[in-house]
Amino acid sequence: MQSKTPSQSCTTTTDMVLPSETNPLNNLFGGELLARMDRAASIAARRHSRRIVVTASVNHVAFNRMVPLGSVVTIEAKVSRAFNSSMEVYMDVWVEDRESGMKSLANEAIYTFVAVDDTGRPVKIPSITPETEKEKLRYDGALRRKQLSLVLAGKMKASEATELKALFEN
Secondary structure (H helix, E strand, C coil): CCCECHHHHCEEEEEECCHHHECCCCEECHHHHHHHHHHHHHHHHHHHHCCEEEEEEEEEEEECCCCECCCEEEEEEEEEEECCCEEEEEEEEEEECCCCCCEEEEEEEEEEEEEECCCCCECCCCCECCCCHHHHHHHHHHHHHHHHHHHHCCCCCHHHCHHHHHHHCC
């Protein structure tokens, strides 16, 4: 199975924040943004694996900025690392200023997907070869994030989390 690059899975969605999607402060509901990110991430995961994909976990979401009514929101999702059947998808969420057109990073998120066959059984997927410096950093961090998730879920002993141990040993 030939390795792929993160750019091959890149998915960009752009949409406007409408009144029905906002809270009483006229900002985008967090749940609405989570759903938009899940859709973008699932497309990226499917592009990488060319399989049916299911959301396994939402590993990290940072709501760093409010997204006001009428804003243009762009989500960029890329597979940052592929494991056996699972893959991490890293997303950047940009908000475009209505007047200046300047884009600023509003949120980030990391989701994990699993590729499955028609019966729902996990299937092997291609590996990832990062190209840019940012892709390499995200690729390296993905193994630490996976090990941390496995330790917290009780599926891996902390002593076996080699990448995590390296962070704390001199």
